[in-house]
Amino acid sequence: MIRENKLKKMLKEGKSVIGTFVKSNDPAIVEVLGFSGFDFIIIDNEHTAMNKENMVNLIRTAELSGIEPVVRVRENSAAEILQALDAGASGVQVPQVDTKEQAISVVERVKYAPLGKRGYAASQRSAGYGFMNAKEYAQRSNENTLVVCYCETFEAVENLDEIVRVENLDVIFMGPFDLSQAYGVTGEPNHPVVQEKIALITKKVISAGKTVGIIASDAAQAQKWIDMGIRYICLSSDFGMIASLGKQFMKELKR
16 A cells, blocks of 8 residues: 655655665565664665565565665666566666666656556555555555666766756665776775765755765765765665674674
8 A cells, every 4th residue: 555655755854864775585684674773675676686576575574664665676677667666665776777868767667647657557566456546546656656766877977967857756876886887996986086976976966956875885984975965875785784793793703
């Protein structure tokens, strides 16, 4: 059932939101993250072998745990976006959006008419399996679904002035490692050229009245991004946090 998207509401109110990537198929991980106080999760369909059944179960668990589920889809395709949203995702995060036309296509695939061209069915999970009023469902979906597009390539940065003018696009999300590759310093997200591009993207997106997003490796970096005006923060991932804490524990044991 479509409910108020707390994540989108917080962003509209000018607040910062903290989430993390979920790469595990285990719903217990989502429960733990919800109880830990995260605002949202990004279910990673791009860089994992996750299937659609796993995705739906993680979305269900997020709803029960009081955390908003966003899905990073594999690509900008109508079927990928439709399946994530019909399953009940609060929003989609779409990679490789390099032009204004591609950004428009994302919005059209997310929104129902008159805002977009999303395929309509009233019997799927997001519409309460047909128990919601059909007209009300479409309206509430358009109001509450979050649209996040990546800026992670040279082309996307060059076209950013046009991309940020696309209506109903909520968040521009930066991929520092992808940007490092785009600017010839692969694997060096802290390189001055990458940091320069991050600052430039942030300035342009904020000036356009939209939200900036980025990944942070730890709490200190997350705070740095927040201080810059970046408000949609993905703090590591479930795997990343397990690895970091495990490494710290083993180091402290000093065997």
